[in-house]
Amino acid sequence: MKKYRSDRDGIAMPIIFGLVLCLAVWVASLSWTMTNSRSRYQQVFKGRKAYFMARACMQHLLLKIKTMQRHCTESMQAIENANDDEKKLLYAVFIEDIIVPPDDSYTGDRYSYRINEFKVESVDLEDGKITLQVGAEGSFGGQKNSISRLIRVSR
Numbered sequence: 001m002k003k004y005r006s007d008r009d010g011i012a013m014p015i016i017f018g019l020v021l022c023l024a025v026w027v028a029s030l031s032w033t034m035t036n037s038r039s040r041y042q043q044v045f046k047g048r049k050a051y052f053m054a055r056a057c058m059q060h061l062l063l064k065i066k067t068m069q070r071h072c073t074e075s076m077q078a079i080e081n082a083n084d085d086e087k088k089l090l091y092a093v094f095i096e097d098i099i100v101p102p103d104d105s106y107t108g109d110r111y112s113y114r115i116n117e118f119k120v121e122s123v124d125l126e127d128g129k130i131t132l133q134v135g136a137e138g139s140f141g142g143q144k145n146s147i148s149r150l151i152r153v154s155r
Contacts, residue, residue, distance in 0.1 A: 043143065049111070050145035053100075053138025057113035058149060060098050061134060071155050080123045080130060091118050113138040117148065128155035 068076050074096075082090050095115040117135030124130070135148040 046141040046143040047145060049140035050143045051136045051147070053111055053113045054136045054145050054147045055114060055138070056100075057098060057138060058134060058135035058147065058151075059114075061095070061115060061118075062151070063137070063152070064094075064098065065130075065132075066151055069153070072085075076130075080120060087120070094118070109141060111138075111140040116146070121150065129153065136144055 010044075049152045077089050079094060080089075087129050095118050096114075098115050100112050114137055115134065118134060119133040120134050121131040130153050132151045132153065135146060135149055135150070137144060139145075
């Protein structure tokens with residue numbers, strides 16, 4: 001009888017170890033899943049911020065165009081009437097100051113935007129409309145996003 005009882009006592013330890021092992025595997029897989037999910041969320045979040053940085057770049061450019069049309073009509077006419085050789089220089093100078101204002105909060109986040117494509121497609125002097133091909137790129141935390149738009153601006 002004693003031998004039978006010790007065999008029965010000896011089986012309890014492997015069962016307990018098996019349960020502890022199953023619990024450890026479950027906790028490890030749950031931890032890995034949460035970490036992986038958080039990482040994907042951070043990547044999508046940074047990608048969205050990069051997209052909105054590119055949109056902010058477009059808005060910055062539109063603000064500049066509208067301001068130039070109202071207050072510096074000679075500059076806009078020079079851009080509209082430039083020949084092919086002058087266009088390269090004038091476009092580069094025109095979009096040169098479309099940059100992100102400095103970060104005053106000192107968060108350490110790296111973000112930026114820039115115009116990577118700017119071209120006057122057509123000018124309608126009778127209706128006072130200008131059509132632009134604009135490409136903007138925004139970046140945030142290592143993620144980049146680009147958008148390109150055909151924009152018609154009226155005076």
